[in-house]
Amino acid sequence: MNVFIYDTTLRDGSQSEHISFSLEDKLHLATRFDQAGFHYVEGGWPGSNPKDLLFFQRARRLTWKLARITAFGSTRHAKNRVQKDSNIQALLDAHTTTVTIFGKSWELHVRKALGIPLTENLKLISESVEFLKDAGKEVIYDAEHFFDGWKARPEYALRTLKAAESAGADFIVLCDTNGGSLPSEIEAGVKAARQAVKGRLGIHAHNDSDTATANSIAAVELGCEMVQGTVNGLGERCGNANLCCIIPVLELKLDHRCLGKEKVRELTALSRYVAEVSNVHLPGNLPFVGSSAFAHKGGIHVSAVLKSPSTYEHLEPETVGNQRRVLISDMSGKSNVVYKARELGWKNDIPPDHLNAVVQKLKQKEYEGFQYEGADASFHLLVQDIADQVPQFFVLEGWQVLVDKNRDGELRSQATIKVRVGDQEEHVIAEGNGPVNALNRALKKSLAPFFPSIDKVHLDDYKVRVIDAHCGTAAKVRVLIESTDGERRWSSVGVSENVLEASWQALVDSVRYHLLQHTERAAAPRRPARKNRR
């Protein structure tokens, strides 16, 4: 079956906590959704929001490959004639070929929210749909709260659908607005709707019961030809049905056609793009598109997956544009370490007599709170240290960090450090806008005379995690640092009860990794003649 994908990220999705799309965001996203092959892209609610009105003006001037940009609104207000209803008028002013209007299917809402007789509500629906059809629009009718309405008073809920159908609606979309329905209830509701009306049906699910994907699939299996949802399941409360989960199930598991298999391969990229624009942290365990969705940690799983991926993968990660990853942890066996080493760009074989030592060291470090999943540089050093392949670039004689705040509230952070390179000592001081920054600057300053390339190394990202959060400030922290020399990026990790010591460990790994990659390690460390640098 062909299934129409109707995206409401820009409207229902923008109701998520912490999300606020600018006009430009919305235009970028709509363009991307069009490229993704979505059939309908709901742009907004022009009657409720001036920003959305502007969106439709701008959208009209753009060219769309496939997507129909749709305007969303409600049936006419009970007090207005349909011709004079400002919300309906705003829908016309959006100048889209398609409009979506929602009406009430649940008597509770008709009574409590609208405060009108049940028959009056039927008139609202049929007059509004008819007016928009007369104006030449394709009309998608969203039956709000259909499933709750159907559970409470089935015959009335079905009458609202019939009202929309007789008025000429092109699609009738059954909405589980509160997200409380289970698949069995969805199935019963869709079957009843299927008997009541003849035209095309759709499904609009929310995830409050954690069954939005199952609900959407169940509806399609019973003949619904349109799925409404959002990318990444954005949306109020627990979110709307997640198109990034539903589309792969329909295309790859049930052989329906939505976007076509080629476009499904772009889903992971789409998901991450939307996460960036909406500035939402995407959970790694998001099915299909999450960064952990095909990540393996258990030793048994890893060795099996390396032999035959289908042993622990329900489909090939590439079919949704994702990729396999192997994680390192205290549950890792040798095969994890070998795979990870290769993935991290490790070129040579790890000598068999070192492999056991690496696995042991790794387990011990992870027990102490280290994690190497996001710390490729520290992992490299761990392996090479065991093989005794890292020169001792420098020896720390000591550092000291001083932060003070005076009575005017002024803060000052400074660090001193003394290192020895070969037989030469360097003792420097540096300031920073915080203690870690000061320590970083001091370290670089002390090494730069011996290793000039160190000046190119910059911190790009800095993360702190408390890893045993039940001992007050005596808890351990894990610091992750991402560094760059302008071309390459690498990351390193440190763990300590003391945030500065943890940062120091990560800084040292960052520097050692850089020096190891850099040819200057071949040259004997040498302090060039120069003037007083301090």
Add this chain to the structure above:
Amino acid sequence: MNVFIYDTTLRDGSQSEHISFSLEDKLHLATRFDQAGFHYVEGGWPGSNPKDLLFFQRARRLTWKLARITAFGSTRHAKNRVQKDSNIQALLDAHTTTVTIFGKSWELHVRKALGIPLTENLKLISESVEFLKDAGKEVIYDAEHFFDGWKARPEYALRTLKAAESAGADFIVLCDTNGGSLPSEIEAGVKAARQAVKGRLGIHAHNDSDTATANSIAAVELGCEMVQGTVNGLGERCGNANLCCIIPVLELKLDHRCLGKEKVRELTALSRYVAEVSNVHLPGNLPFVGSSAFAHKGGIHVSAVLKSPSTYEHLEPETVGNQRRVLISDMSGKSNVVYKARELGWKNDIPPDHLNAVVQKLKQKEYEGFQYEGADASFHLLVQDIADQVPQFFVLEGWQVLVDKNRDGELRSQATIKVRVGDQEEHVIAEGNGPVNALNRALKKSLAPFFPSIDKVHLDDYKVRVIDAHCGTAAKVRVLIESTDGERRWSSVGVSENVLEASWQALVDSVRYHLLQHTERAAAPRRPARKNRR
């Protein structure tokens, strides 16, 4: 129906990326799961991991209310006699009343992973189960990959179940190990299993198709009496079935009995506790227990919900221990602030002439990176500072934090602080196991002579979050501190580029809040006569 809840957070859940439980973590979690009313708590895999062996030693010395602590392992290795199998032996050494063993139901795995004839695998299963039954254990048999096996070669998959049953297994748990099955496939598989074996069945689902909740529910509806899953859906790849979603559906929507309704009210607290211990950022939109699960943003929704909650809520948030929230966005008005103040435990009315100032201040602070949702004490102080209701307990003359590391790698952290209370100055020094700990001790030490009750105040939790992770160490951090005086708990927040300054702000708010609650503020600060305390 009574449904047994089998928690595998400590074993399968610990396979999540970024999760590594310490031994103490595991013991704390198991205790909490026991309190939560879970029937089975899987402690780990003693045969694969020395940490897990230690867990069972420690667990034996504790008293459990209801939960049966279970040890997990595989059927015997093909090369070993069952009496001599080290993995089976480790299960016995765990000294639990219940053991769970998994065996292969999928011929692909038997051939590729085990590399043995199909009949040989049946022997592995029956001999292992029988041996453990003979040893007096309750045996739960996990049929790994049952659904994939059943799809590939149904009669063989069912024979593996029969092998476990004839050997005496107490539960046969059907596993969707790869998480690729849809509810319709689960239903077909459970029906076939139901016909093949007579005993108790269970379900073990993974979320790779985003249908783990729906799959688990479908299985229960067809008679499975045990649900295996994890709190918050922790677990490898996309995670295991999420008990925090399945339990409310079973108890509140389908009238099965798992924990009892009283315990279901503690689910949100349980979910957040596990998130803290596992140091996992919980998505706000997690169904039932997420912080946004009952949060309303859209204007229409807010006003409707305030009239009649069921208009946009599928169940009462209190039934799962969660709460309704009205969100404050940059368009928030006074009513949102009043609602929020009440939510944070604010008892009195905010005077109308202060309300505008509070709204402005709140918006400015949230813009700077502050968040008051987890910082009730700081919010109280913000409101009362505007109303000028907080006495100036002390004046900071300055502090200084010094951390140094010497050539032997020894670390020392010390803080000095000078405060003025009334006309008296106090200048002290304190050490700590890190800079924040030292600063905290110094602050308390400087104030104790004037406010003796401060000695009772302890830090309970300390969290650091980088809130703008793209400027290296110059990124801002937000520090959240939870404090207790043994009776009450409160939390405070600080934001700065400098982690020590952010910690300082949160420490000061913690102390001020304590003093404000404490009657001693009435007494004039006075420095008692005493000997040299430094």
